[in-house]
Amino acid sequence: MKRRNMLKLPLAAAALSLVASVAVAQDAEKKVIGVSIPSATHGFMGGLNWHAQDTITRLGTVYPNLEFVLATAPDAAKQVSDIEDMLATRNIDGLVVLPFESEPLTDPVKQVKAAGKFVTVVDRGLSEEGIEDLYVAGDNTAFGRVAGEYFRDNLKDGGKIVVLRGIPTTLDNERVEAFQKALEGSGKEILDMQHGNWNRDDAFKVMQDYLAKYPEIDAVWAADDDMAVGVLESHRAGRPSGPDDRRRRRGHERHDQAHHGQGSATARERDLSAGADLVRDRDDRAALRVERADGGALHHRQPADYARKRGTVLLPRQPVLIGDTSRQRPEAAAASGFWFRGDVGGG
Amino acid sequence: MKRVDLHLLGPLIALVGLFILGALLNPAFLAPANLSNVLARSAFIGLIAIGMTFVITQGGLDLSVGSMAAFLAGITIMAMNWLAPITGANWGTILLGMSVALAGGIASGYVNGALVTKARIEAFIVTLGTMGIFRSLVTWLADGGTLSLDSSLRAIYRPVYFGGIGWVTWPIIVFAIAAILGEWAMRHTRFGRHVEAIGSNDRVARYSAVDVERTRLLTYVLLGALVGLATILYVPRLGSASGSTGVLWELEAIAAVIIGGTALKGGRGRVWGTVVGVLILSLIDNILNLADLVSPYLNGAIQGVIIVLAVVLQREKRAAD
Numbered sequence: 205m206k207r208r209n210m211l212k213l214p215l216a217a218a219a220l221s222l223v224a225s226v227a228v229a230q231d232a233e234k235k236v237i238g239v240s241i242p243s244a245t246h247g248f249m250g251g252l253n254w255h256a257q258d259t260i261t262r263l264g265t266v267y268p269n270l271e272f273v274l275a276t277a278p279d280a281a282k283q284v285s286d287i288e289d290m291l292a293t294r295n296i297d298g299l300v301v302l303p304f305e306s307e308p309l310t311d312p313v314k315q316v317k318a319a320g321k322f323v324t325v326v327d328r329g330l331s332e333e334g335i336e337d338l339y340v341a342g343d344n345t346a347f348g349r350v351a352g353e354y355f356r357d358n359l360k361d362g363g364k365i366v367v368l369r370g371i372p373t374t375l376d377n378e379r380v381e382a383f384q385k386a387l388e389g390s391g392k393e394i395l396d397m398q399h400g401n402w403n404r405d406d407a408f409k410v411m412q413d414y415l416a417k418y419p420e421i422d423a424v425w426a427a428d429d430d431m432a433v434g435v436l437e438s439h440r441a442g443r444p445s446g447p448d449d450r451r452r453r454r455g456h457e458r459h460d461q462a463h464h465g466q467g468s469a470t471a472r473e474r475d476l477s478a479g480a481d482l483v484r485d486r487d488d489r490a491a492l493r494v495e496r497a498d499g500g501a502l503h504h505r506q507p508a509d510y511a512r513k514r515g516t517v518l519l520p521r522q523p524v525l526i527g528d529t530s531r532q533r534p535e536a537a538a539a540s541g542f543w544f545r546g547d548v549g550g551g
Numbered sequence: 552m553k554r555v556d557l558h559l560l561g562p563l564i565a566l567v568g569l570f571i572l573g574a575l576l577n578p579a580f581l582a583p584a585n586l587s588n589v590l591a592r593s594a595f596i597g598l599i600a601i602g603m604t605f606v607i608t609q610g611g612l613d614l615s616v617g618s619m620a621a622f623l624a625g626i627t628i629m630a631m632n633w634l635a636p637i638t639g640a641n642w643g644t645i646l647l648g649m650s651v652a653l654a655g656g657i658a659s660g661y662v663n664g665a666l667v668t669k670a671r672i673e674a675f676i677v678t679l680g681t682m683g684i685f686r687s688l689v690t691w692l693a694d695g696g697t698l699s700l701d702s703s704l705r706a707i708y709r710p711v712y713f714g715g716i717g718w719v720t721w722p723i724i725v726f727a728i729a730a731i732l733g734e735w736a737m738r739h740t741r742f743g744r745h746v747e748a749i750g751s752n753d754r755v756a757r758y759s760a761v762d763v764e765r766t767r768l769l770t771y772v773l774l775g776a777l778v779g780l781a782t783i784l785y786v787p788r789l790g791s792a793s794g795s796t797g798v799l800w801e802l803e804a805i806a807a808v809i810i811g812g813t814a815l816k817g818g819r820g821r822v823w824g825t826v827v828g829v830l831i832l833s834l835i836d837n838i839l840n841l842a843d844l845v846s847p848y849l850n851g852a853i854q855g856v857i858i859v860l861a862v863v864l865q866r867e868k869r870a871a872d
Contacts, residue, residue, distance in 0.1 A: 244695055254695045372848055398840055399847050404789050405796070409592060413840035416585040417577060430697075437789055 236271045238290035240283055240301045243276035252302070280304040287312045291319060298322035306331040348379035351425055352386025363392045363422040366414045368400035368407050368431045383425065395421065400431045407434030415439070561864050562811055562827040565857075569834045576842035585837070587718045593833040594722035595620070598781040600804040600825045601733040602774030604813050606674075607805070608737070608820030609770050610750045611667060614678040616778050617800030618685035619659050623782040624792035625689040627652040628698045640703035645711075648704075652786070653779040659685070660775015664768035682801070690794035700790040712787040722784045726826075729777065733822040743820075746770060750817030807832055810861040831857070 239260065244253040253276060260272045273294045277283035283304045290296045299316050303309035303325065310330040317323045317335050325336040355365055367383070370376040380397065387394065395418055400407035407426065411434060414421060426432035573580035599616050606613050631648035638644045659681070666677040692698065700708065715721045737743035745766045748756040757763050786792070809815055810831055811824025835857055839850045 244690060249695070251695045369847070396843070397847070399850075403795055404791065404793075408789065409836065410840055412588045412592075413585075413837060416579045416582060416588065417841050433789060433791070 234269050234271065235297045236273060236294060238273045238275070238287070238294065238296040238299045238301075240275050240277065240286050240290070240299065242283070242302065242304050243278045277304060280308040284308060284312045287316060291316055291321075296321060298324070300324045300326060302326040303328045303330060310335070344375050344378040345382040347427075348382030348384075349386045351427065352383040355392055355423055355425070356387055356390040359392050359423055361391045364418070364420055365392060365394050365423045365425060366411075366418070366421050367394060367397040367425045368410055368427060368435065369397050370399065370402045370428065370431075372399060379427065400426075400428075400434065402428050402430055404430045404434040404437075407431035408438045409434075411435045411438035559812070562824055562831065562861060565861060566827050566831055566834070569831060569838065573834060573838045573841065576838060576844070580838070580841055583718045585841075587720060587723070589833050589837045590726070590830075591712070591720050591722040593829050594726040595781045595785050596800060596803050596807060596832070597726045597826060597829040598729055598777045598784075599774070599800060600807040600811075600829050601729050601822055602770075602777035603804045603808050604733065604811070604820050604822050604825045605737070605743075605746055605770040606774050607808050607813055607815060608750045608817055609746045609767055610753065610817030611674040611767060611770065612678065612805070613663060613771065613774055614675065614801045615659075615663060615681040615685055616774065616804060617797040617802075618682045618689070619656070619775070619778050619797075620782050620785065620800060621689045621792055621794070621796035621798075622685040622692075623652050623655045623659070623779055624786050624796055625692045625698050626655055627782060627786055628700045628790075628792055629692065631704055632701050635701050635704055640701070640707060642707060644704060645708050648708075648786075649783045652782040653776060656775040656777070656779020656782065657772055658775070660772040660778070661768070663775065664771030667771065668764040668768045686794065689792060689796065693793050695794065697791050697793040700786065702790075705787070705790040708787040708790070710787070712784055725780065725784060729780070730822060730826045733825075737820050737822050742766065742769065747818060747820055750814075750820070752818075803832060804829075806858050810858060828861075831861070 239256055241252055241256055242249050256274060260274060263270055264272065273290055273296060275283075275286035275290065277286055280303075283301075287299065287301065287309075290299065296316075299313070299321055301309065301313060301323070303313070306328060310332050313323060313325070313330055314332070314335050317337075322338075323336045324338040324340060326339075327341050329339060329341070330336065355363070359365070365387075367380065369380055384394065396414060398410045398414075400410045407428075407430065411424070414424075415438065424435055426435045579585055599620070603613060603616065627648050630651040631644055634644045634647055638647065663674075663678055663681055666672050666681075667674045670677075689698075711721055713720065715724060737746070745756065745761045748759070748761055749763050749766055753763050785796075805815075807828035808825050810828035811826070812821045813819060813824060832854065835854050836850070839845070839847075839853060845853060
């Protein structure tokens with residue numbers, strides 16, 4: 205799911221920022237960092253857990269004086285207990301927390317802060333402002349805006365766009381509103397917006413229905429790796445038969461298949477010719493790890509950028525275009541692997 | 552007599568009504584491409600729901616099928632990826648992968664069935680447990696991410712979902728054959744009659760020398776095999792499996808079975824009704840996408856209303872006769 209991708213950067217960055225402020229400043233002195241995240245009940249949290257553990261392993265190698273306490277919780281109540289335990293029995297010096305829910309976690313995290321610990325909140329904010337030392341999250345407005353701007357600038361006048369939305373959440377609304385705002389007055393038309401739920405199967409169905417419903421579609425905003433895979437597959441399923449369908453298919457061939465994601469570090473490394481579905485596979489994650497360990501963006505640059513930074517960090521994101529498919533079959537376009545790199549929001 | 556007919560035909564009338572509604576709302580609805588899409592999509596839930604009809608008719612329930620499908624898709628993909636360097640990218644490897652899915656389905660169904668019949672644990676609890684187990688296993692196997700089929704194998708395997716005889720793709724053909732065989736098995740075989748007898752009154756069935764436990768076990772194994780078959784058709788579509796594959800399929804399958812006129816408490820099974828139920832559910836989805844009738848936020852509500860209505864209508868009819 206989408207949010208996993210969005211989070212792997214924040215989480216790593218958050219942990220690293222703690223390192224920068226806790227460990228680098230006082231070399232060799234032993235420090236304990238508590239990490240409290242929701243447990244791996246589904247794919248997105250699975251990815252989150254993977255990256256959390258991976259980051260802990262790498263940081264443990266680089267900074268031997270660091271000790272991590274990782275706790276995963278299936279619900280807010282357990283997370284509260286975890287944090288209380290960390291404070292009471294593990295004597296943590298810093299806390300990285302992705303709140304299961306904002307409300308129930310606000311007070312426990314406040315207690316941690318009151319005990320003089322460095323607190324980093326990731327992704328889901330607390331319900332009270334000013335508790336955390338550092339807030340790291342994805343920039344959802346930029347996510348939608350950058351994609352919208354791309355369509356605005358690259359689509360012919362009167363271009364028709366279909367949108368696949370995520371799971372109905374405020375996060376999805378922020379993205380879509382920013383997308384619509386960027387397109388305002390540009391003469392581009394949004395034909396339809398249905399929920400693909402950041403899910404391959406759902407996106408596959410929705411896209412098939414779009415293709416049946418609209419004879420002409422110029423661009424698709426899939427907004428997510430998984431949904432983009434579903435969209436591409438449903439395109440390939442198009443088979444010609446009657447004259448009506450032939451017209452429709454020509455319509456397909458003119459589509460721009462835009463796919464908007466973030467995480468530039470991975471984007472550069474992805475091999476589109478191998479198929480978009482490799483985007484978040486295990487192998488891909490391994491590649492990501494190697495890149496970072498070798499001194500990629502996250503490992504060295506970001507701690508410096510974010511070190512000792514207090515307040516809010518909205519992580520940059522760059523849109524990715526799966527193929528400019530003008531007069532090409534979608535698969536041919538995908539194979540050509542053209543990336544669109546847009547602007548960077550926040551930071 | 553007339554009333555009974557209406558009762559039987561209720562779901563069918565609803566299906567025809569949806570067809571007319573769809574055609575009125577959007578002419579693209581009746582295009583062969585769209586119908587082919589809808590039928591092919593229905594095939595996964597359809598195959599599972601056919602098996603579920605037998606399980607529910609004998610008085611059982613299986614909540615694990617969605618997770619089982621995800622798990623089977625996961626091990627199938629892993630098996631094929633592992634075999635590819637040994638056996639090469641060819642149909643042989645695909646067939647081996649398919650047999651992994653089928654054997655895995657039969658084994659998983661046997662585990663469910665054995666826990667219900669031999670360990671004598673409530674079917675609801677057993678399958679609630681295995682639902683969690685299968686879901687966790689696939690998430691664990693995929694390491695929280697996605698398992699993808701080797702691209703060379705995908706190229707060979709793809710036609711299994713997308714290919715077929717003209718517009719009638721393989722999933723539709725398999726679904727149709729399974730439906731016909733299922734209906735025949737329910738109506739005309741000893742196994743089918745035993746299933747209904749056990750669901751009506753398992754004690755009487757036992758006194759009538761029906762091997763109740765064996766028949767019950769067999770329904771779970773049959774369901775497992777059909778989940779395996781559904782997986783075989785599912786994997787070539789996206790070539791991937793993750794922790795979010797097949798989420799809530801079990802509830803869709805159960806809903807389809809009930810809409811089709813099978814009694815949730817068992818004793819009365821109707822495979823053709825299940826097929827109609829599956830089609831109703833996929834058509835609602837399709838029509839809601841094709842026509843901007845309501846806010847997409849309300850799609851789930853519309854489906855819920857139709858499921859409840861279908862069952863309410865049948866209840867009234869039953870009370871009347």
